[in-house]
Amino acid sequence: MKDRYGLKLSTSSVAAREAYVEGIDRMLAADSGVEECLATAIDADPGFALPHAAMARHHQLYVRPAEARAAVETAVRLSAGATARERQHVEIVRLLVASKVAEALDLIGQHVAEHPRDAFALSPACGVFGAIGFSGRIGRESELLAFLEPLATHYGDDWWFATVHAFALIETGRWDQGRELAERSLAQRPTNPHGAHTLIHAFFEAGDDDEAVDFLDGWLPASDRASVLHCHIWWHYALALLAVERSDAAWEAFSQNCLPGTTTSPPITVFSDSSSFMWRTELAGNPRNRDSWELVREFYETNFPQPIVFVDAHVGLLYAALGETEQLQTTIALLQELGEASRLPAETTGATLARAYAAFVDEKWSAVIDILEPLIPQVVRIGGSRAQRDLVTNTLLAAYIRSGRLDEAQTFCAQVVDRRPTRPVAGFALC
Numbered sequence: 001m002k003d004r005y006g007l008k009l010s011t012s013s014v015a016a017r018e019a020y021v022e023g024i025d026r027m028l029a030a031d032s033g034v035e036e037c038l039a040t041a042i043d044a045d046p047g048f049a050l051p052h053a054a055m056a057r058h059h060q061l062y063v064r065p066a067e068a069r070a071a072v073e074t075a076v077r078l079s080a081g082a083t084a085r086e087r088q089h090v091e092i093v094r095l096l097v098a099s100k101v102a103e104a105l106d107l108i109g110q111h112v113a114e115h116p117r118d119a120f121a122l123s124p125a126c127g128v129f130g131a132i133g134f135s136g137r138i139g140r141e142s143e144l145l146a147f148l149e150p151l152a153t154h155y156g157d158d159w160w161f162a163t164v165h166a167f168a169l170i171e172t173g174r175w176d177q178g179r180e181l182a183e184r185s186l187a188q189r190p191t192n193p194h195g196a197h198t199l200i201h202a203f204f205e206a207g208d209d210d211e212a213v214d215f216l217d218g219w220l221p222a223s224d225r226a227s228v229l230h231c232h233i234w235w236h237y238a239l240a241l242l243a244v245e246r247s248d249a250a251w252e253a254f255s256q257n258c259l260p261g262t263t264t265s266p267p268i269t270v271f272s273d274s275s276s277f278m279w280r281t282e283l284a285g286n287p288r289n290r291d292s293w294e295l296v297r298e299f300y301e302t303n304f305p306q307p308i309v310f311v312d313a314h315v316g317l318l319y320a321a322l323g324e325t326e327q328l329q330t331t332i333a334l335l336q337e338l339g340e341a342s343r344l345p346a347e348t349t350g351a352t353l354a355r356a357y358a359a360f361v362d363e364k365w366s367a368v369i370d371i372l373e374p375l376i377p378q379v380v381r382i383g384g385s386r387a388q389r390d391l392v393t394n395t396l397l398a399a400y401i402r403s404g405r406l407d408e409a410q411t412f413c414a415q416v417v418d419r420r421p422t423r424p425v426a427g428f429a430l431c
Contacts (some may be wrong), residue, residue: 005117005158009050010082016045023054024120028160030193032226034058049078050086053093054120060097061228063267063303072097085114089121096124096131105131109147116154119161126164128171129268134309134383136345141171141380159188159195166198171386175205191222193229200236204387209243216240231258231265235273236387239280247286259292260299267303271296272310272384275317276391279357282321283398285426293321307338309345313382314391316354320361328358346381353382353392360395365403372396397425 001009001017004025009017023037035058041051056071072094079090088111095104108125111118125131125147132144145168155161166181179202185195196219203212216237224230234257241250256262258273274296282288297318304311312335319328332354339348352375359367372392379392400409 005119007085007115007118008083009048010086011045011048013045013048016041016048016051019044020048020051020054023051025160027054027058028119028123028194029189029191030197030227030229031191032224032228047078047081049075049082049090052078053090056097057093057120057124061266065097068097085111085118088115089118092121092124101131101134105135112151116151119155119158122151123160123164127167128383128385128388129310134345136309136347136381136383138378138380141168144168145172157184157188159185159192163192163194163198167201170198170201170205173205175202178202179206191224193223193227193233196223197229197233197236200233200240201385201387203240204236209240212236212240213244225257226264228265228269231263231269231273234258234263235277238277239387242281242284247281247284251281251286251289255292260295267299268308268311271300271303272314272388274299275314275321276388279317279321280391280394283394283425288321290322293318297322307335307344307350310383312344312346312350313353313384315350316357320354320357323361325358328354332358346378346383349375349378349381353379356392356395360399363402365399368399369396369403369405369408372399394425401425 001011001014003009003017004021009020011017019037019041023034023041026032026034026037035055038051038055038058041048042055052071052075056068056075059068059071072090075090076094079087088107092104092107092111095101095107105125108121108131112122115121123130126144127133130144132140132147137143148165148168152161152165162181162185166178166185169175169181170178179199182195182199182202185192186199189195199215200212203209203215216233220233220237223233234253238250238254238258241247241253254277258270258277260270260274263270274292278289278292278296300311300315300318315331316328319331332351335344335351335354336348338344339346339351344350352371356368356371356375359371372395376392376396379389382389396412397409400406400412
């Protein structure tokens with residue numbers, strides 16, 4: 001028995017093999033139905049370790065720590081009789097579930113040197129939410145591309161590798177090449193959410209907002225609401241609509257597909273996309289929707305009892321928008337303390353961003369500028385994509401404009417922002 005990439009599987013069950021391969025493909029594509037496929041594989045061969053490892057990773061992505069630990073413990077026990085490749089594959093997942101991300105990344109590097117086509121073991125290192133993306137390192141974007149490019153010859157025209165390679169190219173400014181790969185992936189698997197998401201980023205980087213809207217107008221109606229990327233792709237659609245000055249349509253798309261209660265996407269995506277979009281609508285000149293902010297606050301406090309990378313970069317928006325000064329200052333103090341103790345990948349970046357957002361709602365424009373200008377080169381440390389980090393860029397632009405410093409806004413765009421998308425910031429139409 002072998003998987004789709006030609007790697008030996010320690011099962012004699014055809015049914016287990018087929019269900020496992022389908023489940024992995026669904027995870028790599030960001031399709032729904034992963035749990036059902038993996039459960040079928042487990043039922044068909046209860047002694048097959050890899051479906052348990054994949055289930056552990058799936059639970060982890062949806063912030064179910066107890067279930068993730070239980071599944072990976074089973075995978076470790078069962079892998080004792082599996083191949084060396086499978087044992088190491090399971091160990092990578094165990095380290096990830098144990099939050100030993102740096103150790104997992106080191107092992108992934110060793111593993112793919114010997115087994116370059118172990119796509120599922122490679123996948124946690126990929127993307128802006130992967131082990132490299134959340135490393136807190138300033139050079140993480142070029143690091144990820146350098147990590148992936150030597151593997152390209154092993155994958156040929158594989159639709160999954162095309163998406164992760166394309167995304168790494170796009171994030172390092174090579175969006176024309178990234179677009180070509182994303183389109184190639186979609187040609188093979190048209191409903192592939194990862195491929196669609198990657199193509200949207202190529203449109204964003206090129207400033208093709210109208211093309212992004214046209215593509216998503218055609219792709220979204222048949223898309224799967226249960227996809228792990230459901231919320232996030234609709235977030236992109238809402239932002240593109242906002243950029244082409246269709247604010248009412250943007251809010252409708254967002255409120256029906258991204259707010260808590262409207263999507264089954266992972267909590268980190270629901271929270272960051274919701275808080276980011278609502279802040280951006282206000283930067284674009286739209287009124288604050290306090291009820292939606294209250295809904296997001298309840299969701300945040302239910303799902304994130306402890307600081308977590310990328311969420312830290314958005315929590316300041318929440319309490320600033322609601323005017324909850326005491327809670328905001330408490331959050332800033334905690335993020336500062338943990339950052340100074342090197343317990344957060346981005347160190348004190350989250351605390352600094354929260355201070356900027358606090359100053360923004362207090363209309364202290366010069367303070368916002370003084371905080372954010374020197375921080376811009378460091379913002380990459382929070383994780384996320386360039387499109388997501390434009391939240392910070394647009395906040396700085398809005399502060400320039402509201403303080404009457406339009407020339408400085410233009411200079412900032414010309415010197416710092418190395419692409420030309422539209423900027424939905426009131427008083428500043430184009431970069």
